[in-house]
Amino acid sequence: PPDSEDLEFSREDLEVIKVIGKGSGGIVQLVRHKWHGTFYALKGIQMCIQETVRKQIVQELKINKASQCSHVVVCYHSFYHNGVISLVLEYMDRGSLADIIKQVKTILEPYLAVVCMQVLKGLVYLHHERHVIHRDIKPSNLLVNHKGEVKITDFGVSAVLASSMGQRDTFVGTYNYMAPERISGSSYDYKSDIWSLGLVILECAIGHFPYTSTEQEESLSFYELLEAIVDQPPPFAPPDQFSPEFCSFISASIQKDPKQRLSSLELLSHPFIKKFEDKDIDLAILVGSLDPPVNLSE
The missing domain is CATH 3.30.200.20 (Phosphorylase Kinase; domain 1)
Known part of the structure; x- marks a missing residue:
């Protein structure tokens, strides 16, 4: 502009x-x-x-x-x-990752690597330069434009509003992508955003929210979901469908113990990101092939 x-x-x-x-x-x-x-x-x-x-x-x-x-x-x-x-x-003119997965169902690994790299750069900035936790990483908060740029939104706004009203730990939004330590009321840090990112990327890869199976179309009830996140083993990428690098990236992000999770900076140099770094993969090609979420001519 x-x-x-x-x-x-x-x-x-x-x-x-x-x-x-x-x-x-x-x-x-x-x-x-x-x-x-x-x-x-x-x-x-x-x-x-x-x-x-x-x-x-x-x-x-x-x-x-x-x-x-x-x-x-x-x-x-x-x-x-x-x-x-x-x-x-x-204004991000191609909507969000939520809009994209409604149309394509699944996103291939090379494109996911590009999405991850851009979101991780945003998280490195938030975590290491601004020292803030986003708290609400989910597909609808990761926006895309026609150039294939991916950007994090709603950063700060919910946190600013919550902290200014003295309710740092109340939560507005969805619990689906919330890390186990937050659901169980433990203290949490930047690594809670990494859990959320891991779930989002896995969802984009497999075509459904990781805590529901494909056969089980109806989603879990609120309490079943919270119980699954806190008590069940974490979801993983099926090794027969994805590369070892991708499976390892997901596993490094969706660890129930936040200390075992890699940071945004560490994940940026993960083999999954490095694998596609020099391949010149253009996300603009993927978003250009889809219907834009807003039709300006209507």
Whole structure:
């Protein structure tokens, strides 16, 4: 976008095109800036909060805005009106990994390696430079654009809102990808994001959520799922269907003991990532072959 960094946004400058998503706490709209035509995603979050907390949130979101990582969705601006915080975010025009797996069912290893590498770079930035835990890595929070870039979204927002309201450990969102230590109420760290990433990547590879079998179309009940994550052995990639490198990557991510899990930095140099690093695999080819999630001509 043309120097979006320097633009002052007001709500009036943005023309709403259509609703493109409903997330935790609010809706996401595709908007266009009236003056220069750039598209953004506008996320609204209902907040009934005191002025001091609001200022703190806006301040923290400004820090997000300064994000210098090409694998984290940029928040260009935020404003507050009538109990709603609105975030002006970079628009990722090919939707999320959730949109992609609805269409292709499974993603092949070379493409998964490229997805992993980009998400891991985003996690290295969050974990090692910003010292934050994302807390909600799932397919719908990993966004893709037509260039084949993958970026992490919803970073910070839920954490900022939770911490500012003094509820660091309450959770908004899905429990499906939550690490066992979080479900059982133990302390947790950056490695909880690695568990979530491992489950997401395994799901993309096998074509269904790892805790449900293909035959068993209906998902587990809430309590069955929590019990499975905490008490059962972790899921794994079937060795007869996947390369040893991929199986090893999944196993290094989905370890029930967080100390046994590799960090984002360690996983970046894992043989699975290295195997495809020089192969010039272009994710844009995969996303270009699919229907975009939002049809602008409608």
